[in-house]
C-alpha cells in the first residue's frame with residue numbers, strides 16, 4: 001500500500017516538499033495531501049530577491065544553507081521548467097555610497113566566489129554603469145554586480161510547483177487544520193491518519209504543536225511592500241535587482257512592474273492590514289532612487305508574516321518524541337532562498353529514510369523547540 005504523507009502549509013517549504021515528493025525517484029509510491037489556508041503566507045507577499053552571497057551575517061550554517069539554497073533554485077528552475085516570469089537570473093547590484101565600503105564589498109565578493117561559483121561574474125560598477133543597467137534610476141550609486149543573483153515571483157512559483165505535483169501524487173485542500181495531542185491531523189471532516197506529516201506552517205507552527213506540549217521559539221514579523229507600474233520601462237525585461245544600503249530593495253520584474261520592499265514590523269506580528277504609513281515610507285525610499293515615482297505608480301500593496309527565531313536562523317527536521325512529524329520554520333527574511341532546499345531535504349528523508357546529518361545547515365532542533 002502507498003505511504004500517506006500530509007503537508008501543512010503551502011508556502012515555499014510546503015510546495016517545494018510536495019514538488020520533490022512527486023518528482024524524486026520513489027516519490028510516486030507516496031500519496032501526498034497538502035492542507036493550506038493561505039492566510040498571511042509570507043511566500044505570496046515576498047519581494048523575490050535571491051542573492052545571499054554578500055550578506056554580512058556571521059552565521060556560517062545560515063550562509064551554507066542560503067548559498068546551497070540559491071543553487072537549488074537554479075536547478076529547480078530548469079527541472080520544473082519555470083518561466084522567466086517566475087524565476088530569472090537578472091543579476092543583482094549591491095550599492096554603497098562610501099568608497100571603502102564598496103571596495104570591501106568587492107573583495108568579499110571575490111573571496112566568496114571561490115566557494116560559490118554559482119555567484120557568476122562579479123563586476124565593480126560606477127554610478128554611470130549602474131544607471132546603464134538600471135535606466136529607471138535617477139540617482140544611481142556605485143555598486144558590485146553579481147550575475148548569479150535572481151528575482152523570483154514566490155506566488156507564481158508555488159502555484160507552478162503545486163500544479164506539477166498535482167499531476168502525479170498530490171491533493172491540495174484549502175483549509176485550516178490542527179493537530180490533536182497525539183500529532184494526528186484534525187481537518188474539516190474529522191481526524192485524518194497519515195504515516196508522516198510535514199509541518200511547514202511558518203510562524204503558525206507554534207499553535208499547531210501546542211496540543212503536544214511543545215513550545216517553539218518563533219515570533220511573527222509583519223512585512224509590507226509596494227508594487228508599482230513604470231510604463232516607460234515596460235520593454236526592459238532583464239533589469240537587475242538593486243540592493244542599496246538599508247532595508248529597502250528594488251526588484252524590477254518584466255512588463256514595467258517594480259517591487260519596492262519591505263518593512264520589518266515586529267510589533268504588528270500577525271496583523272495583515274497594509275498601513276498608509278508603511279506605504280508612504282516605502283514610496284519615499286523609492287523616490288530616493290527614482291524621483292519621478294508618485295502614489296499614482298502604486299498598483300498594489302502586499303503584506304505577509306515572516307517567522308523569526310531568536311538567532312534569525314531557520315530550523316527543520318524530524319521531532320524526536322513524535323517521529324512521524326517533521327517541522328520547518330523560522331525562515332525569516334531569506335526564506336525564498338532557503339525554502340526550496342529545505343523542502344527537498346525533507347522530501348528526500350521521507351522517500352529514502354534514515355536520519356541525515358544537517359548540522360552544517362542548522363543547530364539541533366532542541367535549540368528552538370522545548
Ligand SMILES: Cc1cc2nc3c(=O)[nH]c(=O)nc-3n(C[C@H](O)[C@H](O)[C@H](O)COP(=O)(O)OP(=O)(O)OC[C@H]3O[C@@H](n4cnc5c(N)ncnc54)[C@H](O)[C@@H]3O)c2cc1C
Pocket residue numbers: 008009010011012013014035036037038039040041042043044045046047048049050154175176177178200201202203204205208222223224225261262263303304305306307328329330331332333334335336337338339
Ligand atoms: C514582505 C516580505 C518580503 C520578503 N522578501 C524576501 C526576499 O526578497 N527573498 C527571500 O529569500 N525571502 C523573502 N521573504 C521571506 C520569505 O517570504 C519567507 O521566509 C518564506 O516565504 C517562508 O516560507 P514558509 O513556507 O516557511 O512559510 P509561508 O510562506 O508563510 O507559508 C506557510 C503557510 O502555512 C499556512 N498555514 C499555517 N498554519 C496552517 C494551518 N493550521 N492549516 C493550514 N495552513 C496553515 C499559511 O496559511 C501559509 O500559507 C520575504 C517575506 C516578506 C513577508
